Amino acid sequence: MTMRVVNHPVLGKLPEQNRITIRFNGQPYEAYEGDTIASALMAQGVKTLRKHEMSGEGRGIYCNIGHCFECRVQVGDRKVVRACLTPVSEGIEIHSLTAFVKGGQTK
């Protein structure tokens, strides 16, 4: 199921985009070139991007323009980025940040 707005009464038809594959927590998802990580995952109905460090509760985008830092995710094996500002690329590996457990290790 896609949430893309293909036909818009004022903005017109969504131009054809190159399709690429991204991976989120190991799962492959289809994305459009020009998507941000947040929009690509939202288009596939994925809203939970990480777990809160202390409570372990889910978090997703809040402001979608880089102010709130709620959508931070890990790209590759270390860089933490804001999903709403980071463009996708073919084969990009994205990981949810997970909750801390006592002793400072991640679950």
Add this chain to the structure above:
Amino acid sequence: MIDLLVVGAGPAGLSAAIAAAEQGLKVKVLDEFPKVGGRLLGQLHQEPSGEWWNGIEMGEKLHQKARLEGVNIQCEVSVSDISRTDFGWSVYTSVGMIKAKNLLLATGASETAIPLPGWTLPGAISIGAAQVMGNVHRVKPGNSCVIIGANVLSIAIANELMLCGVKVKEIIIPETGPVAKDAGVPEKVMASLMRLTHLAPNAFLRQAGKFGKFVSPKVAAQFFPKNGIRVLGIPIRVKKAAIEIIGEGQATGVRTVAVTPDGKRIQGTEQVTEADFVCIAGGLAPMSELASIAGCSFKYVEELGGHIPLHSERMETAVPGLYVAGNITGVESAKVAMAQGKVAGLTVAFNTNGASKKTEMLVKCALDDVRKTRANALIEFQPGIVEARERIYVQFEQERIAVKQAITVS
């Protein structure tokens, strides 16, 4: 070295860059977002003439013009710190340090959140987030939504979400409290909606304005129908307040309660409205962290949306070589931001190239254009903007004199 570094590629920043580059200055623009245009990108509303204000197109026009004038624009760059130096400014970014003689902060505004139980659930997002997701990325955050916060921005965006194919189930208000304040008091909400009469940007808002044309906000709130007024199919319910965003793992609806005209809960009126996602619309506030780091003086101005760096009508701050334009100086429409940007760009050119009659003329015309644009504004976010602006300019001149005297004495 760069003559002018602009932070923010929105309507103000781009317009300033174009104006300065036209006067021969070497200009660079930075923005965090992957696309040029800032908050212009999400905007889409109908003008009284029937024409559509298409922010994406306007952003593209400004982008092209800036490129044509030789402006260097770099996206996906975040500015984390700035410091004054002998030559002007050192600006620390995610891609290294950039030196510039002059700095213009056109960082715009950010949305004020209204925390309520459940607001951190995935699927509970700001109204601006939904706007950008739908209009810019062309992705619906869900098929149905509830909007918490009945104001000019939320009503305009409700209409935009509908165009994206989202069913907006209802627009309700937050419960009043230390953050929501008047936004959760029906009679105050009515008073602010009733100001949006014939000038409002679409039929939706115009009807909301007509409703209260002959009665006081207080009376209007009292007799406001329980089921709301429905315009273009979207019910606006100003006497229904959100008390919790509910859902297991992600938002699936809002728990609501009926409130009295002065915002008190009415017992036994709890309901749940189900929705795929929930938008929080708490209004806008100037985003001024970088001006604060630079050492600007600040004033709290309710009419302009919050704390703003003290500045002149020509967009100078009291810090030499530091300028501001757009919503960082107060929340207004993109058209005003564009006009202010032009003033800022020309002022930088005037101060850099040396005073000339020709540039002075251009600045004066640009200032005139700001006043005209403001007078014709379709969306007035707060009453009393013109008066508040005048007060700021007077305070700025007083501070400028005080600083000069302090320097002379020491």
